[in-house]
Amino acid sequence: TQLLEQSPQFLSIQEGENLTVYCNSSSVFSSLQWYRQEPGEGPVLLVTVVTGGEVKKLKRLTFQFGDARKDSSLHITAAQPGDTGLYLCAVQDDKIIFGKGTRLHILP
C-alpha cells in the first residue's frame, strides 16, 4: 500500500494553461514537502507545508496543505515549458517517504 498517492501520474498540457496535481493519504502528517526533479538529478525542494489549511505561493506555484493534514495540492498558473518535470510529494519521520510523482510535460 502506497502511503502517499499522487495524481495524476502523467499530465501533458499546453503552455499557458492552469493545472493542479494532488498528493493524498489516509494518514495525518506534521508536515509535507513538494519536490521537483529533472532526469538524472536529485529532487529539489520547492516548499514545506506545516499547518492544516496552509497556503504557500512560489511565483506561479500555489501549494495547499489540507485542513486535516492528510493531503496537499500543487496548482500551477499559466504553465510554462520550464515547469516540465517530475513533481514529488514527501513526508518525514525517521524515514523519508516519497509519492510516485506526477510527470508533467508542458507543450510550447
Add this chain to the structure above:
Amino acid sequence: SQTIHQWPATLVQPVGSPLSLECTVEGTSNPNLYWYRQAAGRGLQLLFYSVGIGQISSEVPQNLSASRPQDRQFILSSKKLLLSDSGFYLCASRQRFSGNTIYFGEGSWLTVV
C-alpha cells in the same frame, strides 16, 4: 550545509555480478542516511535507512544490502545483481533534530545486462 558524494555515477554490470555503491557526507555529523531507487520517470522507492553506525533498516525485501561502517559513510551492495536491479540510485542525508532539509547525492545510474 551538507554535501553528499556518491559514486560511481554510472555503471553497467552483468547479471550475477556484485555491486558496491558508496555515499559519503560532508558538513554534518550523525545524520540519518537513506538509499533510494528510482525507475525511469517514477518516484523514489526507499530501500534502506540508517539512524547511526551499524544501524540499518530495510524497507523492501530484495537482494540488496546496506552498511554504515562510519558515521558519514553509507554503502549499498549486492552479491549477485538481477536485471530488475537496474535503475537510478540516490543517497540522501538529513540532519536529525535540526529541521527537515534533505540533501541528495548526484545519483548513480546502474544498468544490469
